[in-house]
Amino acid sequence: MKFEFATTTRIIFGRGVVQEVAPIAIGMGQCVCVVTGRALERTATLLETLRKQGLKTVAFSVPGEPTTSTVLEGVEYARRAGSDLVIGIGGGSVIDTGKAIAALLTNSGDLFDYLEVIGHGKQLRQASAPYIAIPTTAGTGAEVTRNAVIGSPKHRVKVSMRSPLMLPRLAVVDPLLTLSMPPSLTAFTGLDALTQLMEAFVSNKANPLTDGICREGMKRVGRSLRKVFQYGSDQIAREDMSLASLFGGLALANAGLGAVHGFAGPMGGMFPAPHGAICGRLLPHVMAANVHALKHREPNAVALARYDEVAQILTGQKTARAAEGVSWVKDLCAQLQVPPLRVFSLKESLFPDVVTKVREASSTKGNPIVLTDEELLLILGQAI
Numbered sequence: 017m018k019f020e021f022a023t024t025t026r027i028i029f030g031r032g033v034v035q036e037v038a039p040i041a042i043g044m045g046q047c048v049c050v051v052t053g054r055a056l057e058r059t060a061t062l063l064e065t066l067r068k069q070g071l072k073t074v075a076f077s078v079p080g081e082p083t084t085s086t087v088l089e090g091v092e093y094a095r096r097a098g099s100d101l102v103i104g105i106g107g108g109s110v111i112d113t114g115k116a117i118a119a120l121l122t123n124s125g126d127l128f129d130y131l132e133v134i135g136h137g138k139q140l141r142q143a144s145a146p147y148i149a150i151p152t153t154a155g156t157g158a159e160v161t162r163n164a165v166i167g168s169p170k171h172r173v174k175v176s177m178r179s180p181l182m183l184p185r186l187a188v189v190d191p192l193l194t195l196s197m198p199p200s201l202t203a204f205t206g207l208d209a210l211t212q213l214m215e216a217f218v219s220n221k222a223n224p225l226t227d228g229i230c231r232e233g234m235k236r237v238g239r240s241l242r243k244v245f246q247y248g249s250d251q252i253a254r255e256d257m258s259l260a261s262l263f264g265g266l267a268l269a270n271a272g273l274g275a276v277h278g279f280a281g282p283m284g285g286m287f288p289a290p291h292g293a294i295c296g297r298l299l300p301h302v303m304a305a306n307v308h309a310l311k312h313r314e315p316n317a318v319a320l321a322r323y324d325e326v327a328q329i330l331t332g333q334k335t336a337r338a339a340e341g342v343s344w345v346k347d348l349c350a351q352l353q354v355p356p357l358r359v360f361s362l363k364e365s366l367f368p369d370v371v372t373k374v375r376e377a378s379s380t381k382g383n384p385i386v387l388t389d390e391e392l393l394l395i396l397g398q399a400i
Contacts (some may be wrong), residue, residue, distance in 0.1 A: 017223075017224075019223035019224075020226070020270065020349055021161065021185065021223070021225050021226075023160050023183065023266055023269065023270075024108055024149070024159065024160045024183050024184045024185070024186065024187045025184070025185050025186065026185070026186045026187070026189045026336065027159075027160065027186075027187045027189065027262070028186070028187070028188050028189070028190075028235065028283040029084050029189045029190075029254070029258070029259070029262065030190065031190065031191055031192050031251065032046045032192060033063070033188055033189070033190045034128040034150060034188055034190040034192075034193060035065075035228035036188065037062065037065070037066075037103070037148060037150065037188055038062070038066050038069045038343050038380075039069065039333045040067070040070060040186060040257040041066060041069065041101060041103070041148065041321055042069050042070070042071065042150075043143075044146040044148070044182065044185065045071070045099075045100040045146055046071060046072060046100060046101070046103050047071070047073075047074070047098050047099045047100055047101065048061060048066055048071050048073045048074070048098060048099065048101045048102070048103055048107065049073075049074050049075075049076055049090075049093070049094040049097060049099035049101070049102050049103070049117065050062065050066075050073060050074070050075045050102075050103045050213045051075075051076050051077055051078060051102060051103065051104040051105070051106070051113055051117060051250070052075060052076070052078070052088065052104075052105050052106050053077065053079075053106040053107065053110050054077060054078075054079055054080075054111060056075055056077055056188075056306050058105075058152075059075060059105055061104060062103070063148075063375040065076065066103075066361075068223070070089075072098075072127075073099075074093070074094070074097040074099065074384070075088070076089075076090050076093050076094065076112050076117075077249060078106065078109055078113045079091070079108045079286070080208070081167055081174075081291075082109050082112055082113040082164070082167065083163070083166065083167045083168065083169055083249060084127055084128070084131075084166055084167070084168050084170075086113060087113060087116045087120070087127055087164075088127055089176065090113060090114075090117045091116075091117050091120045091121065092115075092120060092206070094117055095121065097126075097161040097204075099121065099145070100121075100145060100146070101145060101147075101148070101149045102114050102117055102118040102121070102145055102146070102148070102235050103147070103149075103150065103151065103329075104147070104148070104149050105115045105150040105152060105185065106130040106152050106153075107151070107152060107153040107155075107156070107205070107213040108156030108158040108165075108205075108208075108291075109151065110152075110160035111140045111151060111156070112156075112163075112164035112165050113164070113204055114146070114147060114149065115147060115149070115158070115182050115184065116164040116166060116175075116182075118144040118146070118147040118182070118284075119140055119144040119164075119177065119179065119181065119182050120141045120147040121144070121146075122143065122144055122145050123140050123142050123144075124139060125138070127166075127177070129174050129212060130174045130175070130177045130179075130357045131166065131168075131177055131216075132175050132176050132177070132178060132365070132378065133173065133376065134168055134171045134173065134175055135175070138181070139179060139183075140179040140181045142181070142287060144182055145179050146185045147184045147185055147186075147302070147364025148185065148187075148188065149184040149187045149188070149189045150187075150190070150193070151187075151189060151194075151258075151261065152192060152193040152194060152196075153191070153197060153201065153205045153261075153310060154191075154194050154197075154202075154205055154206065154209060154254070154258045154260065155204070155208035155209045155255040155261050155264075155292055156205070156209075156212075156261065156264075156265065156291075157208075157209065157212060157262055157263070157264040157265015157266065157267075157268065157269075158228050158265060158282025159184060159187035159189060159262070159263045159265060159268050160183070160184070160186075160187050160262060160265040160269060161179060161183075161265045161266060161268065161269040162178060162179060162180050162181075162182050162183050162256065163176040163178035163179075163182065163269075164176065164178075164182065164271050165281070167276065167284070168285065168286050168341075169285075171285070172286050173275070173285035173286070173373065174203050174270075174282065174285040175280055175281075175285075176286045179282050180246055182338075183269075183384055187262075189258055189259075189261075189262050190239055190258075191251065191254045191255040191257075191258040192251070192254075193238070193255060194257070194258060195249060195251070197248065199245050199248065200353070202244055202248060202257075203245050203292070203352035203353065204290045204291070204292030204293045204295075204296065204352075204353070204354075204362070205243075205257075205261070205292050205353070206237065206241040206244070206245070206260075206292070206352075207233070207241075207262075207292045207293075207295050207296035207299070207348075207349070207369040208291060208292035208295050208296075209233070209257065209260045209261040209264045210234065210237045210260070210268065210299070210345075211235060211276050211277070211299050212264035212265070212267065212268045212277075212280065213230045213233040213234050213260065213263060213267060213295070214230070214234065214299070214303075214326055215268070215272075215273040215274035215275075215276055215379075215382065215383075216230050216264070216267035216270075216272065216273065216382075217231070217234070217267070217269050217271075217322055217325075217326065218272045218274065218306070218322045218323060218326070218384045219272045219273065219274055219352075219382040219383075219384065220272075220382055220383070220384055221270075221271045221272045221279075221382055222322075223270070223271060223273045223314065225270070225286045226266070226267040226270050226271040229263045229266050229267050230251075230263065230264075230267050230271075231325075231329060232259075232263060233259065233260040233263035233267070233269050234262075234274035234326065235329055236247055236257070236259055236260045237256070237257070237260045237330075238329060238330040238331075239256065240252075240253040240256035240257055240260075240334070241257065241348065242348065242352075243273075243349060244256075244257055245352055246276050247248075256361045258396075259288070263272045266331075267335075271382070272379070272381065272382030272383065273379040274302070274379060274380070274381075274383040275302045275305075275306070275374070275380055275387060275392075275395075276295055276298045276299050276302045276304075276379075277295070277379035277380075278374045278377040278379045278380030278383065279294065279298050279302075279348070279370070279374050279378070279392075279396075280294040280295050280298065280379075281377050281379060282370060282373035282374060283357075283370060284364070286359050286369075286370070287357075287362060288360065289357070289359040289360035290359075293355065293360075293378040294356055294357065294360075296352065296354040297349065297355070297356065297357055297399045298334040298357075298399050299345055299349070300342050300343075300346045300349065300396065301394075301398040301399050302340075302341045302395055303323065303326075303338070303341065303345065304342050305387060305391050305394065306319070306323070306383065306384060306385060306387070306394050307320065307323050307338045307339070307342070307389075309385045309387060309391060310323075310384065310385050313385065314375075314385055315362045316391045317384065317385065319384035321336070322384075323338035323341060323397065324336070324337050324338050324341075326338070326341045326370055327339075327340045327341025327344065328341075329362075330344045330345070331334075331344050356399065356400055357396075357399045357400045358400045362395070362396070362400055364396075364400070367393055369398050370396060371392045371393060371396075373388055374392055
């Protein structure tokens with residue numbers, strides 16, 4: 017047995033812990049670039065507390081999912097301000113943008129030197145500028161991952177900038193920051209967390225450390241995602257989902273993902289669809305395809321028994337089998353009102369192009385079995 021586990025240097029979790037950020041930031045830099053979403057007013061309190069500590073602050077707004085131009089603009093903005101510390105506060109898009117900005121502040125060259133697939137995929141040589149990640153959603157776990165997902169409208173694809181040197185210096189996970197998420201965002205981010213936990217658990221790179229994290233995370237999703245979708249003010253359920261998101265990030269960064277994210281990455285670059293919605297729509301069909309393929313081609317595979325365990329964790333039934341897990345996920349997605357992929361302009365004529373991109377996606381390499389083109393096409397047909 018051999019595996020590696022790497023994560024953010026320090027993690028602080030709990031209700032109200034965002035108040036601890038400013039005192040910690042003093043020892044990490046003098047000029048802070050705060051990367052945030054559209055609603056700049058949401059960061060007003062944080063900016064004020066940073067200034068009271070004597071830190072110079074500037075704010076950079078990320079209007080949507082990060083693109084190559086957004087990252088380049090952010091890097092230039094931070095450099096002009098003389099920023100030596102970056103704080104990202106927002107959803108996964110914001111956290112990833114901040115991660116990329118922090119990396120490029122200390123490494124020479126262009127963004128495309130370091131991007132996978134559409135760039136040169138070079139390795140970073142210098143540690144990123146100190147970075148503090150503060151998620152306000154519960155889904156991506158980006159605060160503890162070593163990559164930033166960036167869209168390229170020109171290439172109609174999402175790709176990663178990836179390096180252990182991109183791991184944040186500090187992750188501050190405060191479930192109270194997620195209370196303002198509307199039901200649809202709660203659902204889609206929650207499904208992303210579930211998908212990440214499940215894919216890391218059945219991944220061909222899973223290890224005993226990530227296994228325990230995934231089991232605990234899936235248990236919390238199983239008991240709280242429906243609840244928090246219906247009752248967004250439930251702080252205990254919000255706490256469960258923030259933990260599940262954190263655990264998903266820890267797991268995927270060290271055990272990889274699978275075919276759901278192999279689809280979701282490329283498709284997110286092709287269509288204006290929420291990442292979590294794509295994951296949720298695909299998840300039960302990929303589960304079923306993997307189970308069928310494993311039974312017929314690798315009946316002794318460890319992953320096959322793991323799909324049974326997934327079903328047992330999610331349903332709470334000790335005798336549940338993989339098929340019942342698939343049904344549970346289908347029912348969950350129906351309750352969370354996950355739309356079919358045709359709503360996002362996916363057409364059958366585009367299926368071959370999607371399958372080609374799935375084959376090239378780094379996430380696909382973690383899938384527990386290599387799916388055929390016919391199996392991938394069937395998944396798309398079921399999800400559309």
